[in-house]
Amino acid sequence: MSAILEAKNLSKSFKNFKVVDSLSFAIGKGEVYGFLGQNGAGKSTTMRMLLGLMFPDSGSIYIDGTEFNNSRRHLLKNIGAIIERPDMYGYLTGWENLRMFAALSGKKVLPAELHEVLEIVGLKGREKDKVRAYSQGMKQRLGIAIAMIHEPGLLILDEPTNGLDPQGITDIRNLIRSLSRDHGKTILVSSHLLYEVEQVATSIIIIHKGKKIAEGTVSELLHPDDTLIEITIEQGGALQAQISNSAWGKFAVQSDARILTFKMNPALIPELNKWLVEKNVAVYGINTRHSFESYFLNLTNETTAADRTV
Amino acid sequence: MRQLLQIELFKIFKRPRTYISFGIVTAISLVIQLAMLTDGKSYMGFAMQGLNEQFDIHGNIINGYFITYIILQSLLIQIPLLIALVAGDTLAGEANQGTLRLMLTKPISRNKLVFVKFASSFIYTVALIIWLAIMTLFLSLLIFGKGDMINLKSDTFIMILQDDIMWRYAAAFGFALLAMTTIASLSLLLSAFADNSIGPIIATMGIVVVLTILSNLDLPLFNHIKPFLFTSHMIGWKGFFDDPIPYAAIAQSAFVLVVYTVGFVAITMLYFNKKDIKS
Numbered sequence: 001m002s003a004i005l006e007a008k009n010l011s012k013s014f015k016n017f018k019v020v021d022s023l024s025f026a027i028g029k030g031e032v033y034g035f036l037g038q039n040g041a042g043k044s045t046t047m048r049m050l051l052g053l054m055f056p057d058s059g060s061i062y063i064d065g066t067e068f069n070n071s072r073r074h075l076l077k078n079i080g081a082i083i084e085r086p087d088m089y090g091y092l093t094g095w096e097n098l099r100m101f102a103a104l105s106g107k108k109v110l111p112a113e114l115h116e117v118l119e120i121v122g123l124k125g126r127e128k129d130k131v132r133a134y135s136q137g138m139k140q141r142l143g144i145a146i147a148m149i150h151e152p153g154l155l156i157l158d159e160p161t162n163g164l165d166p167q168g169i170t171d172i173r174n175l176i177r178s179l180s181r182d183h184g185k186t187i188l189v190s191s192h193l194l195y196e197v198e199q200v201a202t203s204i205i206i207i208h209k210g211k212k213i214a215e216g217t218v219s220e221l222l223h224p225d226d227t228l229i230e231i232t233i234e235q236g237g238a239l240q241a242q243i244s245n246s247a248w249g250k251f252a253v254q255s256d257a258r259i260l261t262f263k264m265n266p267a268l269i270p271e272l273n274k275w276l277v278e279k280n281v282a283v284y285g286i287n288t289r290h291s292f293e294s295y296f297l298n299l300t301n302e303t304t305a306a307d308r309t310v
Numbered sequence: 311m312r313q314l315l316q317i318e319l320f321k322i323f324k325r326p327r328t329y330i331s332f333g334i335v336t337a338i339s340l341v342i343q344l345a346m347l348t349d350g351k352s353y354m355g356f357a358m359q360g361l362n363e364q365f366d367i368h369g370n371i372i373n374g375y376f377i378t379y380i381i382l383q384s385l386l387i388q389i390p391l392l393i394a395l396v397a398g399d400t401l402a403g404e405a406n407q408g409t410l411r412l413m414l415t416k417p418i419s420r421n422k423l424v425f426v427k428f429a430s431s432f433i434y435t436v437a438l439i440i441w442l443a444i445m446t447l448f449l450s451l452l453i454f455g456k457g458d459m460i461n462l463k464s465d466t467f468i469m470i471l472q473d474d475i476m477w478r479y480a481a482a483f484g485f486a487l488l489a490m491t492t493i494a495s496l497s498l499l500l501s502a503f504a505d506n507s508i509g510p511i512i513a514t515m516g517i518v519v520v521l522t523i524l525s526n527l528d529l530p531l532f533n534h535i536k537p538f539l540f541t542s543h544m545i546g547w548k549g550f551f552d553d554p555i556p557y558a559a560i561a562q563s564a565f566v567l568v569v570y571t572v573g574f575v576a577i578t579m580l581y582f583n584k585k586d587i588k589s
Contacts, residue, residue, distance in 0.1 A: 051415050053587040076417040083415065087408025091325055100317050104416040146412070 003062070004029045004154055004186045005050065010059035012045055012210075019045045021210040022059070027188055027203075029153075032180045034201030035190035042210035043190040044084060047158045050188075051081050063154070077106040080152040082160055086143025090132030094123060094142050097131055098149060105150035114149065121145045121175065137168035144175060148185070155179065155187045161196055169196065176200045195289075224265045228253065231260045231276070232285040239281060248272060311422060318430035322396060328434070331392035332441050335385065339445040342381050343453055346372060357462055373457030374450035375475050379551065381446045382482070389486075390493040390518050391511075392438060397431040397497035398510035401582070405505040405589040414587055424498070424579045431494040439487045447479055461551045468553045478550040485547040485564065492540050492567045493518065495574035502582045505589045540570040 003026040012020040020042040027033045037043045048054040050061055052072045061068035063075040088097045098118070102109040118124045121141040131139065140160060147155055157176070161169045177200055179185045191197045197204060204221055206214040214221060233239070240255050251264040262272065266288050276283055322328050346353065350372040401424075404410035413423070459475055461468040470478070496517065500510035521541035524532050536542045546563035549556045 048587065053411060053414055055584070055586060073417040073419055076415065079415070081415040083411050085408055087412060089321065089407075089409060092321075096324075100320070101412065101416065103313055103317060104413065104418060106417040143412075147415075 002029055003027060004064055005188065006062040007046070007050065008060050008062070010046060010049055010056050010061070012042075012049060012054065012056050019210050020049070020056075023207065023210065023212055024059075025205050025212065025215060027154075027186060029186055030180070030184060031203055032176065032187045032189065032201050034197035034204040035188055035207070036194060036197050036204055037190075037192065037207040039192050041192075041207050043192075043207065044158055045210075046207070047081070047083055047156055047188070047190060050156060051079065051083065052076070053083065073106075077150065078152045079154045079156060080147030080150065081156040081158075082140075082143040082147050083156075083158045085162070086139050086146070088131045088139065088142060088146075091130065093128050093130055094118075094134065094138075095127040097142065098127070098145055101146040102149045107150040109149055117145045117149050120148075120178075122171065136163045137165065137171070140164060140168065140172060141175075144172070148179065148183075153184075153186060155185050155189075157187060157189045159191055160189060161191065161193065173199055198289075224267070226263060227266050228289050229262045229264060229266065229269060229272075230287040230289075231262070231272075231283060232258060232287075233260060233276070234258070234282040234284065239279065242279060246275070248275065311426065314418065314422065314426045315429055318426050319433060322430055322434055327399075328396060331395055331438055334388070334392060335438065335442050336445055338385055338388070339381055339442075339449065342384070343377060343450060346377050346380070347453065350377075367460075370455055370457035371460060372454060373459065373472075374447065374452070374454045375457065375459040375470075375472065375479075377450040377454050378446045378479065379459065379461065381450070382442075382486075382547075385442065385446070387522075389438070389442070389490055391515055393431075393435055393490050393493045394497045394511045394514040396434050397494040398501050398514055399507040400427040400431060400498055401501040402504040402510050403501075403507040405587070406507060408589060411587055411589060420583050421579050424502070424575070424582050428495060428498055428575050428578075431498060432491055435490045435494050436487060439483055439490065442486075443479070443483050459551075468551065470551065470553070482547040482550045485550070485560070488564055488567050488571075489544040489547070492544070492571045492574070495571045495578075499574045499578045499581075502578045502585065538566075540567055543567055 006026040008024050010020050010023045011018065023042070023046060035043055035046070045054060049056050050068075052068065063079070066075060068075055089100075092100070095114070095118075098114055099109075102114060115124070118127055121144050123138060123141055123145065126134075126138065131142065134142065140163075144157070144160065147157070160176070161172050164172065173196065176187060176189060180187055180200075187200075189197065189200065198218060201218060203217050204215070205212060235257060239260075243249055243252050243255070243260070248262065251262040251268075253261045253263045255261060264272075269286060269288075273283060273286070354372055401410065404413065414420070456472050458472050459470045461470060493514065497510055497514045500513045501507070504510050518541060521539050522544075525536055525539050525542040543563035543566045546560050546567075549560045549563075
């Protein structure tokens, strides 16, 4: 897969404090690339460098194989971005903001295309309202509309679900999936919410204190044995004691009256399900998710401990 | 470039804050015009004390031209603040509300953006000076009528015939535009250094006030630097109401103001080109 974006040994310091430290990564065309790190890990600074908002102390950035600093304006025509909050002109309407930034994007955008993108982000019917009257979620959606109005191949979205309610988070997550799947966009999406990135990303890079500590596809990074399996049942009761005394006890993580949680390889699900049926337990649903939270914390703690040792 | 300028002007003139300046100019003009309408004769009597004993002056002395000159003398001290309200906000205001970040993710050259910000501030300044001309000159002529203009100085007075005045005002407003453009470029420069617009607005006024005091202090220490201060040249418009008109001095003042303006814009471009956008 050819790299649409490549960062080589990027470093950036503020007053002798190294925020980004020799960071390198490459994003293939069509990927949704999760950029993970705790608050202050250097995600936003890296993204600002990728967009030319900040200048790296050293290192270089290539977009479609072209050095970014030499062709910034030309390359930005194929990039759409939201960095941190999607701040817009509150005294202008959503339509005016969108039309204005569309004009700045270097591509002639027709009114029909503006309507289409408003439809995609779910703001149709609210475009005549002043942006100051928008909710955070609506601003976020307008920000994404502004980022994609000129149909860029690469979208850089910095914490796009920040400040959103659960419905808003789901909407943005679905939108990112749709942009990748239906519109073929390459997306670099950052977050400190690990579960969020895991939901949408095909590949992930994790940075800590400006340094890369892990990179790979979701399946490469996460061991199947760390998968969390949630089983919804009719009623637990005495079942928990039976689980503890069985071979399944070592996989049990936590249980309440209706949801049993196991940490184990998903390949064992049919066997577990069979065992539950034999115990006359009615199974209503089985849900799997990776225990990425603990994976991430382990990684960052290891790095911090290593730093202390040094 | 044209499209970017249209967008900047659209933003400036869509924002309610822009019209505060026009409101202030209107209010001050109307207040002075009303005061002169009701109490102009006693003001003139006081101002021309001594002259009336030596000269026999007839005609419409409190005319539109004279009133305009009085208003301009007081207003051109406050106008820099009104210019700074918009020019000081151009970059810093955008940084403050986060839109600068969004703008610079678009394919726009930073030099072009600074130039367009300057050009839009200039156009705003033109609009304000035109409004000033309407509210002072045209409204005063409407209220007080025409007549020969007396330009009162500390030790003398100059009488300008009414047929010889209009072009002088056109030149004076043109010069005032140049002086205010220098203020706009200073505000733009300060705006590039800040991430909120209050700082550049206050800093612009601070610099103008301090340098104006230095320009007016008659101390040997400051006499050497006065010719190099842009504030010493901002009152060059008054030269058009002298007799004879000091063209050489006016040209020199205009040159200094142009040099300052170009310098401020150039420094803004140099700095802004290397600035990390952290806002």
